Amino acid sequence: MEDNKNLVEVKNLEVSFFTYAGEVKAVRGISYNLKPGEVMGIVGESGSGKSVSSYGLMGIIPEPGKVIGGQILFEGRDVTAMSEKELLKIRGKDISMIFQDPMTSLNPLFTIGNQIEESLRKHTSLDKDQRQKRMVELLTLVGINQPEKRLKQYPHEFSGGMRQRVMIAMALACDPKLLIADEPTTALDVTIQAQILELLKELKDKIHMGIVFITHDLGVVSDICDSISVMYAGTIVESGSSDQIFYEPRHPYTWGLLASVPKIDTDEHQRLIPIEGNPVDLINPPKGCPFAPRCKHCMKICIDQAPPQCQVGEGHMAACWLPVKEAREEEE
Template sequence: MAENKSKNLLEVKDLEVSFFTYAGEVKAVRSISYELKPGEVMGIVGESGSGKSVSSYALMGIIPEPGKVIGGNIIFDGKDITNLSEKERLKMRGKDIGMIFQDPMTSLNPVFTVGNQINESLKKHTNLNKEERTARIIELFRLVGINQPEKRMNQYPHEFSGGMRQRVMIAMALACNPKLLIADEPTTALDVTIQAQIVELLKELKTKINMGIIFITHDLGVIADICDKVAVMYAGNIIETGSIDEIFYEPKHPYTWGLLRSMPKLNAEEHERLVPIEGNPVDLINPPKGCAFAPRCKHCMKICLEKKPPAYNISSGHDALCWLPIKDEYEKEVKNNGKSE
């Protein structure tokens, strides 16, 4: 049993994704690496355009043209799936890896009933007969909290509210009991009550079926409620990784500090303003020579503009792509050496 727990469900190694446009090569994902175990939830957080969704599309093999994976490896359940053929991808999508897309209204086909759309996946990936597939759809609807499933499965997407459409998307993603679920901003544009319900639902499901989850969002509040660990992305790089406690209480990258400062706080003083991260995201056609965050960073040093920082290991599982902790460690060593002399 211990051996299974330590085995990684997913290993992403130095993944690179680019879009080859008329204006030049857009380096959307620039050499990212992470691991995910069964039953673990990893949050990927960052501004729009940081590469969160593109990195997840690479896992599914659905990067739109003119984008393509140009480097790195994706190891899923012990198998390299980086360069699978489209036929092999179709066998894997929905069965082994499920995905909840960002906008359920545009992801669901308006001309088919929601039951028909889930039935299509079950028909392709399972050996269930018609009655068994219907029973499975009803079971899934009950699992995700949709009342009157026998009636609702024969309705069309426009007959559902935003929160209910998102529940249908979750049911569709879970239909074949995937080992990995990718949730791409599943709570965006939903009111806070529905957000909380969907987060609770995902927490229950990952415990019930020991499913690995990648939860993509720009909302750190949601991340804190569901994830075991967090990867902070900026300009196509993962610039800090760590556990929930490490990212929220001991962040080491100035960009992570900025994200945390821009969140509303319950204990804030009256009329206290949120602190935005000043400046604009970098141009990914011509990314900076050094640290991508340097042009917006108040702590920027000369080396930040000239050389990309290495991943600095703060503690087990906590890394930051920043020169500041390296500088702090160097100054601490110099101080301690001075005292010993």
């Protein structure tokens, strides 16, 4: 695929979970594009819809969840319209995912080698010796020593960081065009976290794959992402380049996220500033801005009407009434 063409196009995606309590509107009309070799970060609090939106790319939204609107185009093909048979052909081959918890994602009853080999058997024509060679290459690539010995071991014999590296090796086994990394550095110490981020950057450049990087840690996305989408209550409230989000944020929710991140140059007794209040109820989301109940800059229009996506810079969008108000004041 040419670099100027989009690898992924998400258009007005809507995902709901139909529970006994009611319809949980987990993703409410998000749109974004991703080019080959680009890393896009999706950040936000737990429950904002980050992981659910990305599960749609793999066609693995769990029951009782369902895509109720929009499209997910991968290389021009609509993933939401594919049959299970068609999805099985691209899962693990063209699109791979590093799941959030490697201990629950790895099967404790099978060796590491058996689990990595599964996708190679399914998606490649390699014979047994070639598959063995490829598995050794993968473990070496992700920085695991004595790979021949490690392939015969079970997940409980690995540390948390090594299990995460195994998950990365499994995801990269067939050189995917798109990698979805769902909080791949959660619960890892900062040294291992830095090693995994460096590894992903190297692999992205080596095989030129697109990466959707899901996290709640803004410190992580600043290091690896080209662009960032900030999600809140199932919507994208701000999107732009990494520099724009960090140095020119325009949405109050983004301001709150940045203010809650520890900084090296602050006084040791200075407290972090949390975002007050609780996330909205997605069974009955508000008709106006979802962040309005927690926003210090809330206006009457914020409660009554959902804000439009406003362009606040080149390639920089924010769903907020404040830029609209500022633009009108400048015109006057």
